Amino acid sequence: MKVGGYLKSRQPIIYRSFSNALKKDSLTHSYLLLGEEGTPLLEVATYLAKSILCDHPNPLADEECITCRRIEKGEYHDIAILNGEEGLIKKEQIQEVISDFQQTPLEKKGKMIYIVHLVESMRPEAVNSLLKFLEEPPRNTFAILTSKNEAKVLPTIVSRCQSMRLLLIPRQEIIESAVGEEVALEDAEMLSYFYNDAELVKQASESKAYLSAKVAINATLSGLNEDKQAAVYAVEKEVVALLGDRPALRFYFDMLCYLFKDMIRIKVGDEAELSSYAKILVELSTKLAHLESTLKQLMALRGEVESNINATLLLSHSVGVIVKE
Numbered sequence: 001m002k003v004g005g006y007l008k009s010r011q012p013i014i015y016r017s018f019s020n021a022l023k024k025d026s027l028t029h030s031y032l033l034l035g036e037e038g039t040p041l042l043e044v045a046t047y048l049a050k051s052i053l054c055d056h057p058n059p060l061a062d063e064e065c066i067t068c069r070r071i072e073k074g075e076y077h078d079i080a081i082l083n084g085e086e087g088l089i090k091k092e093q094i095q096e097v098i099s100d101f102q103q104t105p106l107e108k109k110g111k112m113i114y115i116v117h118l119v120e121s122m123r124p125e126a127v128n129s130l131l132k133f134l135e136e137p138p139r140n141t142f143a144i145l146t147s148k149n150e151a152k153v154l155p156t157i158v159s160r161c162q163s164m165r166l167l168l169i170p171r172q173e174i175i176e177s178a179v180g181e182e183v184a185l186e187d188a189e190m191l192s193y194f195y196n197d198a199e200l201v202k203q204a205s206e207s208k209a210y211l212s213a214k215v216a217i218n219a220t221l222s223g224l225n226e227d228k229q230a231a232v233y234a235v236e237k238e239v240v241a242l243l244g245d246r247p248a249l250r251f252y253f254d255m256l257c258y259l260f261k262d263m264i265r266i267k268v269g270d271e272a273e274l275s276s277y278a279k280i281l282v283e284l285s286t287k288l289a290h291l292e293s294t295l296k297q298l299m300a301l302r303g304e305v306e307s308n309i310n311a312t313l314l315l316s317h318s319v320g321v322i323v324k325e
Contacts, residue, residue, distance in 0.1 A: 098133050212251075
């Protein structure tokens with residue numbers, strides 16, 4: 001994804017604001033990027049970090065210089081990224097960053113940047129440690145925080161940061177652009193829930209995690225459309241084997257939740273948003289009971305994906321929730 005072009009064309013306020021701050025050497029020591037589900041928060045946060053450090057900014061990062069390439073490869077020593085999508089961010093992780101950033105910078109530019117992606121994924125103790133660091137940051141140290149849910153971010157964090165909000169691109173536009181890039185319609189429709197950018201949709205459509213989750217979803221739907229025993233068999237014999245890593249498991253549960261939301265739409269007389277799945281969803285909406293309560297329980301199970309609960313156990317619970325009488 002070419003983030004510079006995306007910001008210039010789709011997020012002009014952020015583009016101009018950050019460009020002017022760089023030109024005037026008036027950067028704030030901490031930024032909070034806000035965006036709804038699907039917006040490329042981590043990609044933008046990383047790009048802004050590149051822009052602060054780029055060898056040839058014009059006015060933001062060129063993404064081609066040696067420094068930008070090193071950052072992209074994770075080889076730049078004075079940048080730390082804590083990713084809340086990979087699990088809850090713990091106090092020890094924040095303290096390690098604080099300890100490292102209180103030392104002399106290793107790179108010649110003398111600037112240190114840490115990114116905390118999805119601050120709402122921080123444990124309370126981690127938040128307290130971060131607050132102290134935000135209050136008294138070392139010289140030439142910058143924080144770029146992100147959140148998909150501002151309501152879950154402590155006001156004390158918001159007050160210490162300059163907030164910038166990413167605007168959503170209409171979902172249908174994302175789908176059409178992705179299809180234009182030769183992404184299958186069923187993948188474009190599904191992944192437009194996850195990514196608010198056609199290029200990211202295309203990349204995800206080719207990823208192992210998504211492709212595994214898609215096969216698992218199709219096996220689950222086929223089993224459910226047959227009978228209870230077939231659904232349980234599909235999960236135990238096919239789905240479990242396909243979802244061996246956490247990214248695939250995340251995709252699976254999120255996709256399952258979106259499909260149930262569509263079944264609820266169908267049940268109240270609306271059209272399915274996932275048109276490629278419409279036929280089987282119409283059939284399932286008449287066979288499965290308690291769609292609303294099932295969706296709530298599936299969303300709760302999705303929340304457990306980031307914990308250390310065994311994946312097989314989670315999947316067994318999920319099919320049990322769906323096929324209950």
